Amino acid sequence: MNTLIHSPLAGRVIALSDVPDPVFAAGMLGPGVAVDPDPADGGNVTALAPVSGRVTKIHPHAFIVADTSGRGVLVHLGLDTVQLEGEGFTLLVEQGDAVTVGDPVVTWCPSAVAAGGRSPIVPVVALQADATQIAQPAARTHVDAGEALFTWA
Numbered sequence: 001m002n003t004l005i006h007s008p009l010a011g012r013v014i015a016l017s018d019v020p021d022p023v024f025a026a027g028m029l030g031p032g033v034a035v036d037p038d039p040a041d042g043g044n045v046t047a048l049a050p051v052s053g054r055v056t057k058i059h060p061h062a063f064i065v066a067d068t069s070g071r072g073v074l075v076h077l078g079l080d081t082v083q084l085e086g087e088g089f090t091l092l093v094e095q096g097d098a099v100t101v102g103d104p105v106v107t108w109c110p111s112a113v114a115a116g117g118r119s120p121i122v123p124v125v126a127l128q129a130d131a132t133q134i135a136q137p138a139a140r141t142h143v144d145a146g147e148a149l150f151t152w153a
């Protein structure tokens with residue numbers, strides 16, 4: 001069964017191994033890719049559900065949506081953003097809510113995260129998947145919010 005993972009926001013696509021965080025870069029949570037938010041947006045950005053399913057975990061800075069087969073996709077809004085203790089993030093859903101791919105989940109301001117000295121890069125991780133299960137679309141440098149990001153086979 002293949003699961004198509006959609007981008008939670010618009011930005012530059014980067015390899016997970018290039019994320020400036022050792023846990024994500026090493027794939028310790030699972031394989032995936034990351035999105036560096038478009039700087040032109042400047043203001044608030046709403047992160048979207050990457051798959052249809054249920055919100056199994058939500059924090060202001062990160063959320064997991066599990067599809068109907070139980071595959072969990074982690075979206076982590078920026079690096080070291082847990083230190084912000086929720087400041088600058090607005091939750092639009094609650095843990096346990098059903099979502100459809102593309103539904104709004106969290107609103108945040110990547111430029112404010114960057115201005116505070118943190119990276120706004122957003123890792124999108126197939127939790128507990130094997131790297132061989134991930135197929136990325138043809139090489140590209142930019143993705144739109146809601147656009148296909150990778151396939152989990």
